[in-house]
Amino acid sequence: MTMDLFQDQPAEQYSERIVEGAVVLRGRACDSDRDLLDAIAMVARTAPFRHMLTPSGHTMSAAMTCCGQLGWVTDERGYRYQSEDPLTGRAWPDMPPPLFKLANQAAREAGYPDFMPDACLINRYEPGARMGLHQDKDEQDFSQPIVSVSLGLPQVFQFGGAKRNQRPENIPLGHGDVVVWGGPSRRFYHGVLRLKEGEHPLTGRYRYNLTFRKAG
Numbered sequence: 001m002t003m004d005l006f007q008d009q010p011a012e013q014y015s016e017r018i019v020e021g022a023v024v025l026r027g028r029a030c031d032s033d034r035d036l037l038d039a040i041a042m043v044a045r046t047a048p049f050r051h052m053l054t055p056s057g058h059t060m061s062a063a064m065t066c067c068g069q070l071g072w073v074t075d076e077r078g079y080r081y082q083s084e085d086p087l088t089g090r091a092w093p094d095m096p097p098p099l100f101k102l103a104n105q106a107a108r109e110a111g112y113p114d115f116m117p118d119a120c121l122i123n124r125y126e127p128g129a130r131m132g133l134h135q136d137k138d139e140q141d142f143s144q145p146i147v148s149v150s151l152g153l154p155q156v157f158q159f160g161g162a163k164r165n166q167r168p169e170n171i172p173l174g175h176g177d178v179v180v181w182g183g184p185s186r187r188f189y190h191g192v193l194r195l196k197e198g199e200h201p202l203t204g205r206y207r208y209n210l211t212f213r214k215a216g
C-alpha cells in the first residue's frame, strides 16, 4: 500500500491507494460525523434497521436500512434494488444532503467526478457481525464507483481481486474513513471481518457503514 501525504490537509486526512481505482481516504467523514449520524437516525425512524434474509435462507448479521431513490434488498427471491421498503411498503426516505455531499466529494477526490448516487445502503454491525467476501454487482452502470463510509467502532475491511480465491488485503477502517473503488477494481471482492467488542463515544457498541451506489 502506498501512502501520499498532502500538505494542505490536516495530519489525520491522507489517502492510501489500495489497487488501481481503489483508495482509502482516511478521516474524510470526521468533519460531518455528527450530521451523518443524525441523518442515519432520521432515516431509521422511517425505515427501521432490520436483518434481511439471504436467498439461501441465512439471516444477515448486519442490520440494514436504505435511503435514496433505490434501496438494496435481499430475501428468498434474491438480491435486487427496489424503490419501496418491503417492511413498510413506502418509498425509502430521501438521501439526506450531508450524505450525498460527502459521497460526491469523496468520489471526486478519488478521481470519479460527477458521482450521483441514487442508493445508500446503511449497514449497522454489532460485535460479532461480519460480511463475507462478495462483489457489488446488482447495479446497472459499472462505470460509477462505490463510496463506502465507516462510522463508529473500527472493523477490518478486506479487499481482494476480481476472483473470489484471490487473497484479500486486510485494511483496518476507523471512524470517518472512506473507501472508494471503481474503474478496474469496481467489481473486486470485498467484505468485513467480525466486529470486535468495543465502545465508541458517538456510536456505542456499533459500527455503521454507508455504501453509496448509482444503482439505476
Ligand SMILES: O=C(O)CCC(=O)C(=O)O
Pocket (backbone or CB within 6 Å): 121, 123, 131, 136, 148, 157, 190, 191, 192, 209, 211
Ligand atoms: O461494511 C463495509 O465496510 C462493507 C459493506 C459492503 O460491502 C456492502 O454493504 O456491500
Ligand SMILES: [Fe+2]
Pocket (backbone or CB within 6 Å): 134, 135, 136, 190
Ligand atoms: Fe459490498
